[in-house]
Amino acid sequence: MLxxxxxxxxxxxxxxxxxLNEGLCxxxxxxxxxxxxxxxxxxxxxxxxxxxxxxxxAARRVIRAKIGFDAPYLEQLYTFSGANRDSRGxxxxxxxxxxxxxxxxxxxxxAETFSVKNLPKLxxxxxxxxxxxxxxxxxxxxxxxLPAFLLPEVFTLNDLHVIYQQTQxxxxxxxxxxHKIMEQDIIEPIPGYFRTGAHRPAQLYRLTHRVLTSFERKx
Amino acid sequence: MLxxxxxxxxxxxxxxxxxLNEGLCxxxxxxxxxxxxxxxxxxxxxxxxxxxxxxxxAARRVIRAKIGFDAPYLEQLYTFSGANRDSRGxxxxxxxxxxxxxxxxxxxxxAETFSVKNLPKLxxxxxxxxxxxxxxxxxxxxxxxLPAFLLPEVFTLNDLHVIYQQTQxxxxxxxxxxHKIMEQDIIEPIPGYFRTGAHRPAQLYRLTHRVLTSFERKx
DNA sequence: TGAATAGTGTCTTTAAGACACTATTCA
DNA sequence: TGAATAGTGTCTTAAAGACACTATTCA
Numbered sequence: 295m296l297x298x299x300x301x302x303x304x305x306x307x308x309x310x311x312x313x314l315n316e317g318l319c320x321x322x323x324x325x326x327x328x329x330x331x332x333x334x335x336x337x338x339x340x341x342x343x344x345x346x347x348x349x350x351x352a353a354r355r356v357i358r359a360k361i362g363f364d365a366p367y368l369e370q371l372y373t374f375s376g377a378n379r380d381s382r383g384x385x386x387x388x389x390x391x392x393x394x395x396x397x398x399x400x401x402x403x404x405a406e407t408f409s410v411k412n413l414p415k416l417x418x419x420x421x422x423x424x425x426x427x428x429x430x431x432x433x434x435x436x437x438x439x440l441p442a443f444l445l446p447e448v449f450t451l452n453d454l455h456v457i458y459q460q461t462q463x464x465x466x467x468x469x470x471x472x473h474k475i476m477e478q479d480i481i482e483p484i485p486g487y488f489r490t491g492a493h494r495p496a497q498l499y500r501l502t503h504r505v506l507t508s509f510e511r512k513x
Numbered sequence: 514m515l516x517x518x519x520x521x522x523x524x525x526x527x528x529x530x531x532x533l534n535e536g537l538c539x540x541x542x543x544x545x546x547x548x549x550x551x552x553x554x555x556x557x558x559x560x561x562x563x564x565x566x567x568x569x570x571a572a573r574r575v576i577r578a579k580i581g582f583d584a585p586y587l588e589q590l591y592t593f594s595g596a597n598r599d600s601r602g603x604x605x606x607x608x609x610x611x612x613x614x615x616x617x618x619x620x621x622x623x624a625e626t627f628s629v630k631n632l633p634k635l636x637x638x639x640x641x642x643x644x645x646x647x648x649x650x651x652x653x654x655x656x657x658x659l660p661a662f663l664l665p666e667v668f669t670l671n672d673l674h675v676i677y678q679q680t681q682x683x684x685x686x687x688x689x690x691x692h693k694i695m696e697q698d699i700i701e702p703i704p705g706y707f708r709t710g711a712h713r714p715a716q717l718y719r720l721t722h723r724v725l726t727s728f729e730r731k732x
Numbered sequence: 733t734g735a736a737t738a739g740t741g742t743c744t745t746t747a748a749g750a751c752a753c754t755a756t757t758c759a
Numbered sequence: 760t761g762a763a764t765a766g767t768g769t770c771t772t773a774a775a776g777a778c779a780c781t782a783t784t785c786a
Contacts, residue, residue, distance in 0.1 A: 299560070299561055299562065300562055300563075301520045301523055302520070302523050302562055303520060304520055304521050304605055341518070341521055341594075341603075341605075342518055343518065343519055343521055343596065343603040347595060347596065348594040348595040348596075349594040349605065350594075370591065370592065373592045373607050375560075375567040375568040375569075377562065377567075383562075386560075388592050388594070388605070450764095451765080451766085452764070452765075452766095467748090467749060467751085469749090469766085469768085470748065470750080472766075473767095474747090474748085490757075491764075492757065492758040492762075492764080493757055493758075493762085493763045493764035494756035494757055494764060494765045494766080495757070495764095495765080496765055497765085497766090511730075511748090512748090669737095671737070671738070671739095687739085688739085688741085688777085688778085689776060689777080691739075692740095693774090693775090709784075709785095710736080710784075711735075711785040711786070712735085712736045712738070712783070713736085713738045713739080713782060713784055714737095714783070715737070716739090730774075
């Protein structure tokens with residue numbers, strides 16, 4: 295038994311974040327089809343009910359099509375809807391955001407990254423989606439292990455310190471940061487593994503659990 | 514130009530919270546139509562693209578149909594989706610939660626309230642929606658003015674203290690609570706207005722801004 | 733006066749933030 | 760030795776939490 299009502303169009307859009315030298319970046323896609331074909335936009339597409347188990351599955355499919363592999367972190371952001379957000383009709387976009395380590399992008403040779411401080415004009419309501427995604431990422435970075443998903447599986451405490459600062463665009467005291475992270479029990483040293491260089495060797499760490507962990511207080 | 518793909522069904526479901534003597538309660542509706550007709554469930558329904566400006570507007574329509582007026586606080590919760598969550602086909606439910614002061618429900622003579630500690634079995638994935646709504650409500654209550662939307666516009670500091678404790682299901686120290694609330698600048702005394710009784714008169718307060726305000730730290 | 737709710741002062745513990753210091757490696 | 764990054768100790772300030780106290784009304 296189906297609905298008596300005409301149904302909205304249902305799509306997913308994804309905000310893919312990575313950290314490059316210039317700080318927090320987004321991966322955009324050149325649209326292949328109208329509307330707005332040729333323009334840069336968030337990677338997205340219609341839900342395929344034959345193929346996708348749910349909208350998160352649809353987001354994973356869109357992400358794999360763009361970067362070739364699954365993002366280490368994926369979370370539903372918000373659902374945008376309305377009669378006028380897409381010229382094709384009353385539509386729903388279930389938006390997701392994902393974190394991708396830059397090291398994986400290098401390997402897969404993904405280009406089209408844009409600093410969030412210098413984004414091109416985006417079509418539809420993608421500006422709004424991006425704003426909300428950045429807000430969520432920054433807010434969640436203050437009280438969870440979220441930024442660690444922007445790093446490779448193995449990293450130094452300094453890497454972590456830098457990535458926390460870049461996601462939030464703030465300066466964090468080194469000593470305080472280290473104390474607090476070590477109290478949170480989210481990372482563990484890999485015994486005997488160090489990163490060497492023209493300096494004192496740095497202990498290498500990995501996440502103790504593979505999943506997002508929230509803290510009682512702010513970092 | 515329409516999508517080449519069959520579209521999912523799109524509905525909204527709402528978790529309506531209130532506080533009664535027994536603590537945090539949900540307003541449920543008896544379903545009028547199949548599937549699950551006759552059973553208690555979250556108030557919900559299909560999006561009407563002719564009528565609703567967006568999904569939030571659809572949620573407002575559903576809530577008005579249930580309680581007769583707009584809830585003082587309404588927020589998008591999460592979007593649930595998949596091939597099997599509803600027997601009618603691949604569906605999307607954009608879930609919202611709302612806060613309604615018990616005083617307004619009394620006036621409108623709305624019954625069908627159930628303590629969240631003693632809910633009936635709910636159909637579809639409504640258990641999951643409720644769990645997520647309670648989690649969001651409780652978490653957001655620790656760092657925002659959210660619980661104030663469960664009170665009438667005028668209230669005492671004690672009312673606020675009680676409602677913060679009931680939403681979070683914890684005990685909060687009276688003195689600390691008062692200090693912290695007053696520092697947050699979210700409420701203002703109404704000069705000359707007191708609630709009287711067989712005890713010292715209690716200063717009456719109202720929200721300084723009508724909107725949700727977040728704190729730097731926890732209450 | 734005692735029951736009831738309103739409202740405050742202060743002490744202890746814990747966390748946040750700042751900053752200076754020591755450590756190890758390589759060129 | 761000096762440049763570079765790694766890592767720690769400690770002091771000050773602020774917030775969280777506990778608890779005891781005082782205040783005002785009415786029956």
